[in-house]
Amino acid sequence: MRLRCGALATTADRTAIDLARTLPRIDVLPVLDAAIAAGVCTQGSLSAELERHSGLRGVQQARELVPLADPAPESPQESRLRLRCHDAGLPPPTPQFPVLGPGGRARRWLDLAWEEVKVGLEYDGEEGHAGPENLRADRRRHNFLQDDGWAMFYATDLDVYRDFSDLMRKVGAAIERRAAAR
Structure with missing residues (x-):
């Protein structure tokens, strides 16, 4: 042009x-x-x-x-993590999935979620964990999700770039286990 x-x-x-x-x-x-x-x-x-x-x-x-391609991921690493899930043969996750709290309002957002079996996968970059207040917020968030019945998994840069097969195997096993329990 x-x-x-x-x-x-x-x-x-x-x-x-x-x-x-x-x-x-x-x-x-x-x-x-x-x-x-x-x-x-x-x-x-x-x-x-x-x-x-x-x-x-x-x-x-x-x-x-x-x-x-999907407009929902909020970072390149979330897109890369979604590609790893695809390459591992996992069912397609929902990016930026809202987890509702009491009253039906979104309380938390998951990077990737398999909502029907309540399995979530988050990318944890170093930049999000600076300082004790961020650590406290992460722990409160994890406790909320666990209390709501979510099986949560966390990926780092090493999981995205190098050794992703072990994490993908664990996430896939959790999806299968929870689907069989339904």
Whole structure:
């Protein structure tokens, strides 16, 4: 596309698909999620752009990941964690799931949730734990979720980038166990 100043630029859809084809797999879903969340792309516009890239290097990766794009994750790490769940064969989780308290109001939000079996998965980055007040809030939050019947799991950067198979196995076992108990 040509900008008013005369310079040529690619569209948001073209840029997102180019990145989806060429970035390392773990970095693609955060880009697609962000493009949809920003309102510059839609599932439909990404799919249409994807058709124009047929036969290009990396198009298979983009074809697999475009349907997974979701505007709900609040951080790139949440998107990456959702990709790990997908790759592990887990059922699709709901991102940013509201946990209701008394009176039906949202009291807490889970990064990823399998609501029907009450299994939650949170990304814990270092930045969220600075200071004793944050630690207290985390503990109150965990106690609220546990009291509400949630089985909670927590992922760190190591779980996302290196050794994710053990955590994914534990989350999958909890989902299966709770589904069988229903």
